[in-house]
Amino acid sequence: MLDTVAYRIKNVALIGNPNSGKTTLFNQLTGLRQKTGNYPGVTVDKKTGIAKLPTGQSIQVLDLPGTYSVYPKSRDEKVVLDILSDPQNPNYPDLVLVTIDASNLKRNLLLLTQIKNMGLEAICALNMVDIANKKGITIDIALLSKELGIPVFPMNSRKGEGIKELLEGISNYKPNGIAPYSYIPDIPDESLVAVLNHFNKNNPYYAALYLNQTETIGGITEEDRQFLRDVKSKNNIRGLQNAEVMERYKFINLVIEKVETRKGESKRIRFSNTLDKILVHPVLGYAIFFGLLFIMFQAIFSWAETPMDWIDLGFAYSGNWIKSTFPEGLFVDMIAEGIIPGLGGIAIFIPQIALLFGFIGLLEESGYMARVVFLMDRLMKRFGLSGKSVVPLISGVACAIPAIMAARNIENWKERIITIMVTPLMTCSARLPIYIILIALVVPDKTIFGVMNLQGIALFGFYMLGFIGVLAVSLIFKLVIKSQRRSFLVMEMPLYKMPQWRNVGVMMFNKSKTFVFQAG
């Protein structure tokens, strides 16, 4: 590994805490040269993209799920440990690019020290330096780089600042194999040696990884797990993981003391606090949330109408054109009356879906979605759901497929499975034309009380029926499904931010693509 002449990097893995600007950096590095797939065996989105180095060489960038630690707490996060702990894994990277939120240095460094301790080559992208400065935080970058023993590149990925230097840093990277902090698990020597020998490793940290994640870590066999269980019970080994995290934070606190200076609370934090007084207010908070939802759906249906008409006309026209241009026959009929209207039936929903995910992207990007989770958690909990179920349920109004994918960051198995099962009950946009036809057939087009259209009320009733169905079925599942796991909600509340238009655009594009290729 210690090849100082030329370290050829082909695969880079991007990793970082949630809200550390990882997605923005990924989009900046790869543009639209992205591909979404699945990791084998799990339904976790695998996002890869191609980045161009200044040397002209192309490298593959793998966007790993956001996580606070290599020790997984959810499905998504398990992927991270499986890939990074197993050099035989096809996705094992030559270099890990760790994004660090400079305004939150302490918590972000935990993951970085673990990654380096695993013997991986790493570079640090110190992101959101501008926000840190606005929060009154200054960081001595040269000293930080020295303390961590890895190159640190300051950047503001939202503005595209520092990307060029980062790419140069990747092409000039020299592996060093030094970990800033090496954790050695506090267990009897002979157990440590036994575990390391069993897995043919010489890095003592791997003993901690295997012993802590005996049941979950990938790339090992059932016999290996049994071996680990035996070692643990024989030596009464427990609580290693918490001890490790405490040790790491001790080291991190020393680093922070040296490299970081803080001045009092800034204008930016005060602004975020003032906004929170309004947006999570007991009355105003809910009023604003439901008001926003109402505006969102109004906008989706009125703005999407025109492009939907175009798509409809376009497909009808091309069908007719084929029929009138080519001689009649089975094959022409199949294309003109089968394939084209079939494709049209899918394509017609693209505008609504793209718009809905545009809005959801805006809410997530701005930091408001975390407030919605905060507001709704108590109510949703009663029905066996979590505050985090709100996002899939709202998305379900457009299309259940990407909506179900959005349920995967719910940590608790029971809450996740209930969310997944009830999301399809929301009235998705494909059901809309059927409802409209049914209503047109059965409900008279009359106006009552002067303003309310009877058919409109009926349509609203269908939506309500869907939502009531969601709550009712959730309640049943809550009572039926037994789970040992206690549910929990532990989530970072990010500062409010100006949404990044590019991220919203990429999300609209990717989600529509998921709809077309996975639903269609």
Next chain:
Amino acid sequence: MTLADLRKGETGTIHRIEDSFITSKLMDMGCLPGEKITLKFKAPFGDPLCVKIAGYDLVLRVEEASSIQLLN
């Protein structure tokens, strides 16, 4: 006293976290013995809570908060 007993705006110091499956998650996120923790605000029905820890804001339910014991 636990974190769940704090009133809005009050600050305490973490003494220890009761052992549960959530302990390591809280620790990963910077809730460690000796850290100062401030209750910023509660959600409308008193649950979940928003606290300030290690320079950022964290949301957790009352149930989780009551597993965080504070120094008196």
